[in-house]
Amino acid sequence: MALLLPLIFLLKIQRVYSADNGWGVNYSSSSICALKGSTVIINCTYKYSTGHQIMKVFWTNTYVKADHEEFPDLSKDSKYSQRIQYLGDKHHDCTMRLTDVRQTDSHKYYFRFTTQIEKDKWLGRPGVTLDITDLQVESSGERVIEGHSVTLTCKSRCSLTDRSTFIWFKNTQSLSERTDRNNQLILQSVTRNDSGNYSCAVQGQNLTSPHQYLNVICKYKLNNLNPSF
Structure with missing residues (x-):
C-alpha cells in the first residue's frame, strides 16, 4: 500500500x-x-x-x-x-x-x-x-452463504471527524471503487471470489486496521455440512 x-x-x-x-x-x-x-x-x-x-x-x-x-x-x-x-x-x-x-x-x-x-x-x-484510537473491521457474519449480503464496518473506539473518508482493502489490494465517507462496506450477492482478508483505513492516514477474514460458503458445501435425515 x-x-x-x-x-x-x-x-x-x-x-x-x-x-x-x-x-x-x-x-x-x-x-x-x-x-x-x-x-x-x-x-x-x-x-x-x-x-x-x-x-x-x-x-x-x-x-x-x-x-x-x-x-x-x-x-x-x-x-x-x-x-x-x-x-x-x-x-x-x-x-x-x-x-x-x-x-x-x-x-x-x-x-x-x-x-x-x-x-x-x-x-x-x-x-x-x-x-x-485505532481501527477495527467488524463483520455482520464470519461465514456467509453465496448469494447473501454482508456488511463490514470500519470502527474506532471514539468518534472521528465527519470529514473522514474511509478506504477498503482486500488481501492488501485497494478497492478503489469502495472509497466512501460511509464507514461500511456492503457486499451484495457474494460469491466465493469475495472470500479474503478485508481491512480499512482513513484516507490521508497511514494506519490500516488488522484484517478480518470473510469466508463465503457455497450452498452445496453448506448442505453437505448440515445433512438432513
Missing part, C-alpha cells in the same frame, strides 16, 4: 473557556479523538490584563505539581520534544501541533503562560482531552 500523507485533525466544536478578571484560555474543543500515527492540531487563544508582558508559554499534561515547582513543559520532555510544536505566539494565540500521536498520548492537555510578575501566571483549565 502506498504511503499516504498524515491526516491532520482540526476540531472546532464547542468552545471551552476558563477566565477570571480578564485572564483566560479559550480551547476550540474540550475533547479530540484522533487515529494513532496522525497529526493533531489543538486550536487555542488566551488573554490577560493590559500592562503585563508574556514571558513564557508552553503546554503541559500535568495539573498537580509539587510546591515551588513549575508545571512540566512538554517541549522539554523526551517523549514529546521531537513531536510537539508551538504554533502560537506570546500575544494571544496558543495553538499547538502534535505529530505521530501514540496511545500513550491519550491524556488531558493544558496551556500555561507566565508574565513578568512572578505571581501572575495562568493554567488553562479544564484543558483538552486527547483520545488516541
Whole structure:
C-alpha cells in the first residue's frame, strides 16, 4: 500500500473557556479523538490584563505539581520534544501541533503562560482531552452463504471527524471503487471470489486496521455440512 500523507485533525466544536478578571484560555474543543500515527492540531487563544508582558508559554499534561515547582513543559520532555510544536505566539494565540500521536498520548492537555510578575501566571483549565484510537473491521457474519449480503464496518473506539473518508482493502489490494465517507462496506450477492482478508483505513492516514477474514460458503458445501435425515 502506498504511503499516504498524515491526516491532520482540526476540531472546532464547542468552545471551552476558563477566565477570571480578564485572564483566560479559550480551547476550540474540550475533547479530540484522533487515529494513532496522525497529526493533531489543538486550536487555542488566551488573554490577560493590559500592562503585563508574556514571558513564557508552553503546554503541559500535568495539573498537580509539587510546591515551588513549575508545571512540566512538554517541549522539554523526551517523549514529546521531537513531536510537539508551538504554533502560537506570546500575544494571544496558543495553538499547538502534535505529530505521530501514540496511545500513550491519550491524556488531558493544558496551556500555561507566565508574565513578568512572578505571581501572575495562568493554567488553562479544564484543558483538552486527547483520545488516541485505532481501527477495527467488524463483520455482520464470519461465514456467509453465496448469494447473501454482508456488511463490514470500519470502527474506532471514539468518534472521528465527519470529514473522514474511509478506504477498503482486500488481501492488501485497494478497492478503489469502495472509497466512501460511509464507514461500511456492503457486499451484495457474494460469491466465493469475495472470500479474503478485508481491512480499512482513513484516507490521508497511514494506519490500516488488522484484517478480518470473510469466508463465503457455497450452498452445496453448506448442505453437505448440515445433512438432513
